[in-house]
Amino acid sequence: MTIPRDIIPLSNTVVPSSPSLSAFFNAGASPSYETSYFPVVPKKQLKPFNTGDIRILLLEDIDRTARELLQKEGYQVESHTSSLRDSELAEKIRDVHVIGIRSKTKLTASVLDHAENLLAIGCFCIGTDQVDLEYAAKRGVTVFNSPFSNSRSVAELVIAEVIMLARRICDKSMEMHFGTWQKGSTRSREIRGKVLGIIGYGHIGSQLSVLAESMGMSVLFYDVVPLMAIGKAKQVKSLAELLVSSDFVTLHVPETLETRDLIGRTELETMKKGSYLINASRGCVVDLQALCEVMRSGHLAGAALDVFPREPSDDGPYFNEDLARWVTEIRDLPNIILTPHIGGSTEEAQEAIGAEVGGALLRYINFGCTIGAANMPEVTLRSLTVAEESHLRVIFIHQNRPGVLRQVNDILGDHNVDKQMSDSRGDIAYMMADISKVDSTEVQALYTKLEVLSCEIPKFLSPLRPYFGSTR
Numbered sequence: 001m002t003i004p005r006d007i008i009p010l011s012n013t014v015v016p017s018s019p020s021l022s023a024f025f026n027a028g029a030s031p032s033y034e035t036s037y038f039p040v041v042p043k044k045q046l047k048p049f050n051t052g053d054i055r056i057l058l059l060e061d062i063d064r065t066a067r068e069l070l071q072k073e074g075y076q077v078e079s080h081t082s083s084l085r086d087s088e089l090a091e092k093i094r095d096v097h098v099i100g101i102r103s104k105t106k107l108t109a110s111v112l113d114h115a116e117n118l119l120a121i122g123c124f125c126i127g128t129d130q131v132d133l134e135y136a137a138k139r140g141v142t143v144f145n146s147p148f149s150n151s152r153s154v155a156e157l158v159i160a161e162v163i164m165l166a167r168r169i170c171d172k173s174m175e176m177h178f179g180t181w182q183k184g185s186t187r188s189r190e191i192r193g194k195v196l197g198i199i200g201y202g203h204i205g206s207q208l209s210v211l212a213e214s215m216g217m218s219v220l221f222y223d224v225v226p227l228m229a230i231g232k233a234k235q236v237k238s239l240a241e242l243l244v245s246s247d248f249v250t251l252h253v254p255e256t257l258e259t260r261d262l263i264g265r266t267e268l269e270t271m272k273k274g275s276y277l278i279n280a281s282r283g284c285v286v287d288l289q290a291l292c293e294v295m296r297s298g299h300l301a302g303a304a305l306d307v308f309p310r311e312p313s314d315d316g317p318y319f320n321e322d323l324a325r326w327v328t329e330i331r332d333l334p335n336i337i338l339t340p341h342i343g344g345s346t347e348e349a350q351e352a353i354g355a356e357v358g359g360a361l362l363r364y365i366n367f368g369c370t371i372g373a374a375n376m377p378e379v380t381l382r383s384l385t386v387a388e389e390s391h392l393r394v395i396f397i398h399q400n401r402p403g404v405l406r407q408v409n410d411i412l413g414d415h416n417v418d419k420q421m422s423d424s425r426g427d428i429a430y431m432m433a434d435i436s437k438v439d440s441t442e443v444q445a446l447y448t449k450l451e452v453l454s455c456e457i458p459k460f461l462s463p464l465r466p467y468f469g470s471t472r
């Protein structure tokens with residue numbers, strides 16, 4: 001299980017100090033954002049910058065939590081409730097330092113080519129498919145997203161579905177809508193004492209485990225890695241063991257080659273007779289054709305599907321046979337809950353996404369911290385404080401090839417480097433260093449040397465150059 005972003009340890013401040021271009025000069029009158037995740041540490045600026053110079057464009061009605069966080073910081077924030085037409089996007093993206101989008105805006109290489117000052121992209125959603133991540137990295141543009149902010153929303157939906165399936169609520173409700181009053185307890189059950197089998201015990205699976213136990217269920221889980229069970233949950237050794245032992249089986253695995261059709265005919269037939277299947281992970285994880293057949297045979301008592309191997313790209317009457325053959329069959333099955341991929345779609349999740357991505361952008365702009373980046377190495381250093389007056393932060397984004405770091409370090413080596421961190425991801429490397437005891441003339445000289453170096457190294461990337469260029 002990956003560590004949830006919001007529990008990154010913060011002891012003694014993970015927040016690094018200030019921004020840069022090819023050099024990030026430690027900024028003083030510290031940004032005043034306050035989040036529960038990041039304690040505010042007073043800082044001293046060597047080369048202050050005006051936060052009002054940072055231009056941010058937010059599209060697609062991004063949650064106001066993010067807007068307010070960024071505005072409070074003093075950035076210029078322009079927000080739109082929808083996406084923009086291609087020509088308008090090309091025009092608007094030219095000057096901004098940050099663009100915030102959700103899933104509709106496509107930031108392809110050709111769109112990114114219009115951006116002259118872009119430092120970062122905030123995807124205020126789970127996925128990043130809409131952005132050419134590699135190209136953005138090559139241009140030194142860091143992309144942030146929020147993969148786990150809606151875990152609780154998914155877990156709550158699944159718990160609701162467990163009860164709805166056990167009581168056949170959707171069919172009952174449908175009958176009532178058609179005017180039929182049909183009482184009776186046959187095939188309606190409590191969930192207390194039943195076994196919930198969770199496949200994939202990550203962010204969602206483990207939340208769900210807590211909720212299920214609090215409702216009196218026993219929890220088994222299967223995961224490819226050994227994990228610490230929460231409460232009385234028990235990890236089983238094989239998928240088959242989970243399938244034969246569970247009254248409800250719920251999937252919470254990522255989409256990978258290994259998870260494609262993880263639940264096919266054999267697995268469905270291995271499940272207990274009269275059990276239920278829930279999939280709110282990824283559509284390709286369940287073979288829907290096999291599910292239809294096994295449900296028609298009466299082996300399973302019900303299912304809930306929030307995700308599908310093919311999903312309509314727009315809202316409207318598109319969940320039909322044009323999408324796939326199984327759609328018509330699934331729509332006709334009894335006791336099957338169908339939802340349009342809304343597991344994580346709640347106002348609370350949007351708010352959490354706004355806070356996470358907004359916070360990540362802020363830490364990147366102000367401090368160069370790339371923790372949570374989707375296309376850059378994750379690099380951070382602890383903060384500089386007011387006590388450290390003559391400090392400078394240098395950030396160098398460059399091609400990951402032999403010799404570059406040595407040249408950077410040759411320049412830094414004339415100074416007192418307090419701390420340094422460098423990491424690479426594919427072709428891109430990201431170096432952050434804090435230098436102490438520098439005076440303003442040295443800063444200028446160092447800056448110039450790095451600028452010269454940036455010209456000497458092919459494809460040297462410096463996303464913050466346009467911004468800092470204006471403050472020289």
Ligand SMILES: NC(=O)c1ccc[n+]([C@@H]2O[C@H](COP(=O)([O-])OP(=O)(O)OC[C@H]3O[C@@H](n4cnc5c(N)ncnc54)[C@H](O)[C@@H]3O)[C@@H](O)[C@H]2O)c1
Nearest residue numbers: 001200201202203204223224252253254255280281343344
């Ligand atoms: N329906 C929605 O709206 C919605 C919303 C959010 C997330 N999701 C999806 O839910 C899924 C789970 O999300 P998460 O945040 O819990 O992910 P996560 O990365 O925190 O956890 C996934 C877990 O699955 C395990 N796993 C990987 N391959 C496995 C395999 N072959 N067999 C068993 N376990 C395996 C991993 O070890 C990990 O513990 C993802 O596919 C995600 O895209 C759907």
